[in-house]
Amino acid sequence: MSMIYRPRRLRVSEGIRSLVRETRLTASDLVYPIFVVPGTNIKKEIAALPGNFHLSPDKAVELARETYAAGIPAVLVFGLPEYKDECGSSAWDMKSPVQLAIAAIKQAVPELVVISDVCLCEYTSHGHCGLIHDQKVDNDATLPLIAKVALSHAQAGADMVAPSDMMDGRVAAIRSLLDDSGYSDISIMAYSAKYASAYYGPFREAADSTPQFGDRKSYQMDPANAREALKEVAFDIEEGADIVMVKPALAYLDIVRQVKDEFMLPLAVYNVSGEYAMVKAAAAQGLIDEPRLVIETLTGMKRAGADIIITYHALDAVKWL
Template sequence: MSIIHRPRRLRTTAGVRSMVRETVLTAANLVYPLFVVPGTKVKKEISSLPGNFHLSPDMAVEAARETFAAGIPAVLVFGLPEYKDERGASAWDMKSPVQQAVLAIKQAVPELVVITDVCLCQYTTHGHCGLLNGHKVDNDPTLPLLAEVALSHAKAGADMVAPSDMMDGRVAAMRKVLDHNGFSDVSIMSYAAKYASAYYGPFRDAADSAPQFGDRRAYQMDPANSREALKEVALDIEEGADIVIVKPALAYLDIVRQVKDEFLLPVAAYNVSGEYAMVKAAAAQGLIDEQRLVIETLTGMRRAGADIIITYHALDAVKWL
C-alpha cells in the first residue's frame, strides 16, 4: 500500500499552525521612522504617508514613548531643517531638529534605541546627497561632511547612525571620526545596498528631499544588479558597518536573501514609502484586507532573511500581531 502524504494535517488548527510556523514576526523586529521638523507642538499628518506625521522635537518624544510602549525597540529619525544651503550645513547643526529630537528622546526614553539617518539631501538647496562639482556629486569632499553629521548625532545621544547617501568610503570616514571622538560604542547601520528606485516618491515629499535637477542613479544602485549589492555590502562591512540595510525591500527580497546567506552581520530591510503608500491607497478603496496584507508582507521580509524591518506600518503591525 502506497503512503499518501498529507501536509495538510499540520494546517488543521491555529494551534497546530503556530507550533510548526517557520518564520516569526514580532515587535522586536521592527523599527519605526520619525520625521522631525522645526518648532514646538507640531504634529501634522504627511499627506503622502497617511498615518505618519511631521513632528517637532517635543512631539517626537511623545511618538517615541508610544513606540517604546508598543514593544518596538527602535526609531529611525529623519529631519527637515530650518535652513538649507549648498553644503547642507544644517545637517550637523546641534540646534537642528534631529539633534534636538535625539537629545530629548534619549532623556525621556533612554531604553529606546535611537537611529539617525545620515545624508545631506534634505539639507542642501539642490537636493543631492553630497557636495556638487558642476552637476556631479563629488564623492571624496563629501565624506568629511557626512562624518561631521554622524558625529553631531552621536553627541546628541544617538545609539546608531545610518548613512544613506551611497558615497564610496563613507562608513570608514564615519567610523574613524566617531572612534577618534570617543564614540566607539555608536553603531553604524549602513544603507549598504540602496537602489535608485521609483518606490521612494512619497518619502521625498515627506522629507522635502527631491533633487532639483537630474536624479540619483549615478550613486544609488541599478535595480537590475544583484552581484553589485554583495560587493557594496562587503565593502561596508570591511569599513566597519555593524548592520547592513537593503532598500527597498519588497522588490528586492532576493537581495535580502543573498546578503543574509553571504554575510554574518544582521540584515535590515527597509519597507519604503512607496510600498507603504500603495497599501494605504488600496485599503482606502476597499480593495484589500490591510491587516492581513501588512502582516503577510512583513512576514515575507522576515522569511527572506531580514532580522530587522524598518517600516511605516510598525505601530499598526504590533496591534495586529
C-alpha cells in the first residue's frame, strides 16, 4: 500500500500549526516611527496617518516609554523644525526637536534603541534632500551637511543614524565624521534601496517635506529596477553601513528577497505611510479584518527576508500578535 502524505495533518489545530510555523513575527522585529515637533505638551493626530501623532519632545518621551513597555526595542525619530532655510541648517541645530527628543528619550528610557532619520528634506525651504544649485540637487556639496546632521544626532545620544537622502557617498561621509569625532560605536542603518515611490504620500504631510519643485526621481531609485538595488546595497556596505534597508516594503518584496540572498548584513524594510494609510482606509470602511491583515502583511515582509520592520502599525501589531 502506497503512503499518502497529507500536509493537512499539520494544520488541524492551532497548537500544531504553531509548532511547525516557519516564520515567526515578534515585537522584537519592529521599529516604531515617531514625529517630533517644537514646543511642549503637544500631541496632535496626523490626519494622513490616523493613530500616529505630532509630538513635542516631552510627549515623545511618554510614547517612548509605552513603546518599550510593549516590547518594541526601537523608535525611529523624524522631526519638524522651527525654521527652514535653503541649506536645512535646523537639521543640525542641537535645540531642534529631534535632538531634544533623542536626549530626553535616552535619559528616560536608556534601554530603548533610538534611531534617527538623517536627511534634509524636512528642514529645507525647497523640500529636497540636498543643496540646490541651478535647480538640481548637488550631491557632493550635500555630503558634509548630511554628515553634520548625523553627528548632531550622535551628540544628542542616538544609538543609530539612518541616512535616507540617497546621495551617493553619504554613508562614507557619515562614517568618517562619526569616527573622527569619537563616535565609532554609533551604527548606520542605510536607506540603501529607496525607491521614488507614490507610497510616500501621507508621510510628506506628516513631515511637511513635499518638494516645492520637481520630484526626487533623480536621486531615489526607479521602481522598475532590481539589479540596481543590489549595486546600491553593495556600495553602502563598502562605505560602512551596518544595516541596509529596502523602502517601500510591500511592492518590493522581490527586492527584499534578492538583497537577503546576496548579502550577509541585517536587512530592514520600511512599511511606509501609503501602505499603512490604505489599510486604515479599508478598515474604516469595514472592508477588511485589520488585525489579521496587518499581521499577515508584516509576516510576509519577514518571510521575504526582513530582519527589521519599521512600521506605523507597531503598537497595534504587538497587541494583535
